[in-house]
Amino acid sequence: MAEPDDPQALAHAQTSTxxxxxxxxxxxxxxxxxxxxxxxxxxxxxxxxxxxxxxQSMPDTSPTKWHLAHSTWFWETxxxxxxxxxxxxxxxxxxxxxxxxxxxxxPRQPRPERGLLTRPSLDDVVAYRAHVDEAMARLLAxxxxxxxxxxxxxxxxxxxxxxxxLMDILHLFAQSPLQPSYAPxxxxxxxxxxxxxxxxxxxxxxxxxxxxxEAFAFDNESPRHKVWLEPFEIADRLVTNxxxxxxxxxxxxxxxxxxxxxxxxxxQAEGWDAPLYWQERPEPEGGGWSSMTLHGLRPLDxxxxxxxxxxxxxxxxxxxAGARLPTEAEWEHAAQGLPVAGNFTASGRLAPAAAxxxxxxxxxxGDLWEWTRSAYAPYPGFKPAGGAVGEYNGKFMAGQFVLRxxxxxxxxxxxxxxxxxFFYPQQRWMxxxxxxxxxxxxxxxxxxxxxxxxxxxxxxxxxxxxxxxKYFYDAEGSRLFEAITEVAExxxxxTEIALLQRIAPEIAGLIxxxxxxxxxxxxxxxxTRILLDAAPQVGVYAPIDISRAALDEAAAAIGRDYPKLxxxxxxxxxxxxxxxxxxxxxxxxxxxxxGSTIGNFTPQEAEAFLAGARTLLxxxxxxxxxxxxxxxxxxxxxxxxxxxxxxxxFNKNLLVRINRELGADFxxxxxxxxxIWNAADSRVEMHLESLKDxxxxxxxxxxRFRKGETLHTENSCKFTVAGFADLARKAGWTLETSWLSxxxxxxxxxxxx
Numbered sequence: 001m002a003e004p005d006d007p008q009a010l011a012h013a014q015t016s017t018x019x020x021x022x023x024x025x026x027x028x029x030x031x032x033x034x035x036x037x038x039x040x041x042x043x044x045x046x047x048x049x050x051x052x053x054x055x056q057s058m059p060d061t062s063p064t065k066w067h068l069a070h071s072t073w074f075w076e077t078x079x080x081x082x083x084x085x086x087x088x089x090x091x092x093x094x095x096x097x098x099x100x101x102x103x104x105x106x107p108r109q110p111r112p113e114r115g116l117l118t119r120p121s122l123d124d125v126v127a128y129r130a131h132v133d134e135a136m137a138r139l140l141a142x143x144x145x146x147x148x149x150x151x152x153x154x155x156x157x158x159x160x161x162x163x164x165x166l167m168d169i170l171h172l173f174a175q176s177p178l179q180p181s182y183a184p185x186x187x188x189x190x191x192x193x194x195x196x197x198x199x200x201x202x203x204x205x206x207x208x209x210x211x212x213x214e215a216f217a218f219d220n221e222s223p224r225h226k227v228w229l230e231p232f233e234i235a236d237r238l239v240t241n242x243x244x245x246x247x248x249x250x251x252x253x254x255x256x257x258x259x260x261x262x263x264x265x266x267x268q269a270e271g272w273d274a275p276l277y278w279q280e281r282p283e284p285e286g287g288g289w290s291s292m293t294l295h296g297l298r299p300l301d302x303x304x305x306x307x308x309x310x311x312x313x314x315x316x317x318x319x320x321a322g323a324r325l326p327t328e329a330e331w332e333h334a335a336q337g338l339p340v341a342g343n344f345t346a347s348g349r350l351a352p353a354a355a356x357x358x359x360x361x362x363x364x365x366g367d368l369w370e371w372t373r374s375a376y377a378p379y380p381g382f383k384p385a386g387g388a389v390g391e392y393n394g395k396f397m398a399g400q401f402v403l404r405x406x407x408x409x410x411x412x413x414x415x416x417x418x419x420x421x422f423f424y425p426q427q428r429w430m431x432x433x434x435x436x437x438x439x440x441x442x443x444x445x446x447x448x449x450x451x452x453x454x455x456x457x458x459x460x461x462x463x464x465x466x467x468x469x470k471y472f473y474d475a476e477g478s479r480l481f482e483a484i485t486e487v488a489e490x491x492x493x494x495t496e497i498a499l500l501q502r503i504a505p506e507i508a509g510l511i512x513x514x515x516x517x518x519x520x521x522x523x524x525x526x527x528t529r530i531l532l533d534a535a536p537q538v539g540v541y542a543p544i545d546i547s548r549a550a551l552d553e554a555a556a557a558i559g560r561d562y563p564k565l566x567x568x569x570x571x572x573x574x575x576x577x578x579x580x581x582x583x584x585x586x587x588x589x590x591x592x593x594x595g596s597t598i599g600n601f602t603p604q605e606a607e608a609f610l611a612g613a614r615t616l617l618x619x620x621x622x623x624x625x626x627x628x629x630x631x632x633x634x635x636x637x638x639x640x641x642x643x644x645x646x647x648x649x650f651n652k653n654l655l656v657r658i659n660r661e662l663g664a665d666f667x668x669x670x671x672x673x674x675x676i677w678n679a680a681d682s683r684v685e686m687h688l689e690s691l692k693d694x695x696x697x698x699x700x701x702x703x704r705f706r707k708g709e710t711l712h713t714e715n716s717c718k719f720t721v722a723g724f725a726d727l728a729r730k731a732g733w734t735l736e737t738s739w740l741s742x743x744x745x746x747x748x749x750x751x752x753x
Contacts (some may be wrong), residue, residue, distance in 0.1 A: 030144040056115025061168040073098035104388040181296030199233035231440035237355035238305035263312025276308040276428040303354035311425035326437035328374040342366025346412035360461025368433030369403035376422040407431035466712040480650040504534035512588035514539040522554035591623040599717040610731035629745035640675035648673035
């Protein structure tokens with residue numbers, strides 16, 4: 001058999017394709033983008049014989065020759081015939097032979113019988129590709145223009161067939177007693193021992209999933225929409241071969257209680273006792289397991305992730321492990337913000353690799369497509385495109401399950417966090433693996449230390465290291481923040497207090513008799529008292545806070561000073577509170593969120609919080625929110641970098657807390673406080689900048705900081721009233737009225753549900 005091209009050359013071709021399509025290099029012409037993808041497809045087949053490219057190993061796969069012709073048929077059918085004047089179809093019979101599933105375009109060769117197409121020859125198909133490529137060059141000579149969207153779809157479509165070529169060839173070669181290799185055999189190696197499997201916690205709440213931005217995505221990734229996530233944990237890496245062997249040794253394939261009924265029936269009918277392509281070596285050959293790969297039959301690497309398992313097998317393993325598969329919304333939420341980087345085809349490896357050392361979610365992209373427990377169904381508001389091209393995804397939205405992330409045979413640049421792959425639950429020939437997830441039981445007394453460790457480790461593992469600002473407020477942090485409010489440069493607190501004192505009678509006139517006042521974050525309750533003094537008709541005060549000590553102190557003080565007021569505290573993170581205390585229910589409700597704390601959220605988080613607050617407060621509720629207003633950069637930066645260094649001490653105290661509670665070894669002298677005005681995002685950012693290349697240990701994990709690299713600790717978004725009203729409107733609120741202070745400007749707005 002002919003040897004394939006050098007994998008490194010293939011990797012270079014893949015990388016070039018990625019750069020051309022996704023803009024890593026200067027923007028190429030439409031013709032160059034087209035040619036790069038087409039040449040990559042052909043590079044994948046150069047080491048295959050004509051006989052290799054004719055055979056079809058099972059009904060789910062297709063011959064390589066058919067892939068080459070069908071991807072060409074796509075360009076001819078959807079771009080050339082309708083749009084290129086004078087175009088001559090290469091062979092009218094190909095319309096029947098190489099249509100895949102487009103019912104609107106007429107009958108076609110049955111999928112299970114594609115391997116019977118000995119004619120046209122491979123040479124004819126190569127000539128067909130050349131004919132179409134020449135015509136496409138003419139069509140695109142002046143740029144993509146009105147064909148831009150179809151060009152993007154066609155390029156993505158051909159990249160999907162590049163992956164299918166590799167998947168289908170592996171299945172074909174696995175049927176041969178010769179067990180040939182597609183790529184040169186790799187030396188037998190054993191990967192490093194992976195870290196023990198850990199779970200990364202996510203708080204859940206209202207999240208958004210689906211494609212965002214202007215870059216290409218398939219129609220099934222839209223529209224972007226909100227989903228509610230209960231708190232969950234997701235594994236930091238994929239399940240390994242060694243872990244799967246333990247499942248097998250414990251009778252995993254013989255225990256029906258672990259399996260879904262249809263999965264058990266399928267496993268019994270087809271005699272499953274190991275993942276597809278696994279072969280147990282006889283004792284005379286040393287025993288153990290091997291696996292058929294694109295590099296031929298190779299000894300099983302215990303540290304590499306297990307692959308070629310069905311949804312049914314993945315579900316059974318998860319049940320055995322005391323976990324479950326993630327939903328696709330959980331997976332995408334966990335992947336958002338991570339770089340789309342990993343072991344794709346461009347690496348030249350063509351096999352899944354062991355997880356790299358580190359903390360936080362790894363292997364989210366590349367190595368193996370990851371099963372989710374989500375059925376493949378349309379997103380709310382999904383509408384397929386008109387015409388035959390609308391059949392691309394929508395017609396398959398039944399009976400299949402979603403996989404996420406990409407694989408070692410996926411072209412570089414093809415995957416993204418919102419990408420939805422889908423297969424039937426019994427299928428195993430694709431490059432599919434397993435990532436576990438677990439539910440998190442949350443209570444009012446949730447283990448804050450555990451949350452702290454999880455959030456810090458996950459944040460330090462991200463490309464832009466970050467820690468949520470809610471962890472500023474240990475005892476010393478709270479003391480330092482109170483000191484910040486007294487420094488000359490920090491205007492928000494005193495400006496808001498002065499504004500509230502002036503407008504309190506107007507606010508009181510909006511509050512109904514017997515109403516419940518719900519405060520998001522109790523704090524010292526100084527501003528709350530201004531409202532309570534002006535509005536004695538308030539019947540119930542319901543502060544919400546994650547700190548029991550702060551909540552108890554605030555509730556006790558208010559109860560003591562306002563004896564006629566019912567105080568109903570709620571111990572909860574106010575971003576995920578679902579139900580008001582019983583004493584607060586059945587009354588008119590006014591929410592109160594002072595301090596411009598909403599500025600600490602990203603716009604997406606702020607919208608999600610406002611939507612959650614609307615649900616919590618209920619129909620007809622009013623919500624009073626303090627917002628800091630955009631002003632001169634020097635005023636803003638000075639407020640977060642005061643001359644006395646109090647804010648710097650407040651920022652560095654976060655490192656002190658991490659050292660104390662998580663056994664870390666941050667050197668405070670090796671970091672400096674920085675406050676930056678980010679005009680593009682209209683926010684002041686607080687960072688801790690590393691003054692040298694260094695390594696830090698946290699909770700047993702090691703993290704590197706380059707000189708100049710920062711730990712992002714807080715955002716403080718600044719608004720205009722009109723801009724905030726637009727944000728609130730997206731979450732279901734309507735601006736009722738607003739009040740603005742004198743310079744330095746601060747605003748309080750009243751929203752109606």
